[in-house]
Amino acid sequence: MKRAIVCSFLLLMTTLTWGQEKPNVLFIYVDDLGYGDLSAYGAQKIKTPNIDALAQAGIRFTNGHATAATCTPSRYSLMTGRYPFRKTGTGVLPGDAALIISPDQLTLPALFQQAGYQTAMIGKWHLGLGTAVEKNWNAEVKPGLLEVGYGYSYIFPATADRVPTVFLDGHKVVATDPSDPIEVSYQQKIGNEPTGLENPELLKMKASPNHGHNNTIVNGIGRIGWMSGGKKARWTDEEVTYTFLDKAISFIESNKDKPFFISYHATEPHVPRMPATQFRGKSGLGYRGDAILQLDHTVGELVKALKNNGLYENTMVIFTSDNGPVLDDGYVDGAVTELNGHDPKGGLRGGKYSAFEAGTRVPFILSWPKNVKAGQQSDALVSQIDFLASFAKLLGNKNLDAASLDSKEILAAFLGKDKKGRDYLVKSSGTHSILQGEMKYIKPSKGRAYNPLTDTELGNSPEEQLYNLKKDWGEQHNIAKENAKKVNELKTLLQKELEA
Ligand code: NG6
Ligand code: CA
Secondary structure: OHHHHHHHHHHHHHHHHHHHOOOEEEEEEEOOOOOOOOHHHOOOOOOOHHHHHHHHHOEEEOOEEOOEOOHHHHHHHHHHOOOHHHOOOOOOOOOOOOOOOOOOOOOHHHHHHHOOOEEEEEEEOOOOOOOOOOOOOOOOOOOOHHHOOOOEEEEEOOOOOEOOOEOEEOOEEOOOOOOOOOEEEOOOOOOOOOEOOOOHHHOOEOEOOOOOOOOEEEOOEEOEOEEEOOOOOEOOHHHHHHHHHHHHHHHHHHOOOOOEEEEEEOOOOOOOOOOOHHHOOOOOOHHHHHHHHHHHHHHHHHHHHHHHOOOOOOEEEEEEEOOOOOOOOOEOOOOOOOOOOOOOOOOOOOOOOOOOHHHOEOOEEEEOOOOOOOOEEEOOEEEHHHHHHHHHHHOOOOOOOHHHOOOOOOHHHHOOOOOOEOOEEEEEOOOEEEEEOOEEEEOOOOOOOEEOOOOEEOOOOOOOEEEEOOOOOOOOOOOOHHHHHHHHHHHHHHHHHHHO
């Protein structure tokens, strides 16, 4: 009798705790990491033990996708649950762009905020700030992250190769100086500081010929765009990751008793690759490889912070990339010359900017020790766009206007319980493509087939393209001609989505 009472009491307690306890979410979004860049995904020439450990602790997805082959559109989808082609102006943004997300729009972090979470974004933003291109960087810059769902933010505005090369803590640039105001332009040179074009002898890392990246020099690196002033506020590239890591660990520590959602958006291995000294030369693959080692170290430190605070078991850690890999993206940094046989694409075709799979099929890992079985591999079709609807389900949000979203509720797939995932997915590059089951269709386009600067096969062709990805992982055999029926089916489905 006594035992029965104790048992039912324990059962009740478990139910209550489960009902009340929400998982923390640490969402690690990285920049330009390829499908083949991690040892967990088969890389032989580079070891990423900390990221691999996450995969071993949870699920390694083999069919996980960004919605686009560049940063801004992929991030737009992640945040809003909508395809980037639904809105104009979602291409790669300059560093002075206005915010492209409306503060009235439901966003991924806002969903968590509504569920009582503490929300933070630390790292690379690239979705614009303020209401217009013209803005005063020396005063509050808003609306920004605090208006679209984050309670705390510590970011840089665009990419590490674009001005202004400054951090913003909430609405304010860090370390402004009224006597040295910051000005930014993407139209013409401002101020009289040296540029990469005029003073290449001042550079510590050369720009690749014809890529640009030769405007204002900051920390010995030519950038895209011009800035003047803000000498104290300009970051040193080598400190960027340590700064973000430090902010993330502090946030974890000060919120350990509350549920939290952290977007940790790392800059690696995007250009300019300028890792901290301890990683230089360590990979043997040039600074791109060293940057990946720095990233792996960061992931290890973040997981350590979760463990040290007793949060690891009930924290969902997600790791994925905003688009695929590129070697030469603007600087002479050894990525090409020291590649040493490494294949960032993992046998896929294309790369960043491309309609071929390497553009958008990316490493995709999810662990949640308390609720997700360790050591799984899933071939389910999943996309970053689906986190919005899937987390709405997990958080019990019943007010989601699912019809207005492209995000699909595939929580069971994310938790490893469903091996199919979404039915089909549309992906954007210079053209559009659609993936369904084993098949992929790429819409004909007039764009050039190859970009010699980045050495990328862009996937554009005036002809219809159809590939069977199960039989032809590297998209070498266009089977459109023999499969007119399938082409028609996918083309119609794609067109319906593009026009919806
Ligand atoms: C391109 C830049 C490239 C990179 C990219 C954005 C040139 C020639 N190339 O326009 O270096 O900054 O934009 O990358 O300017 S992304 O990952 O943020 O989309
Ligand atoms: Ca990117």
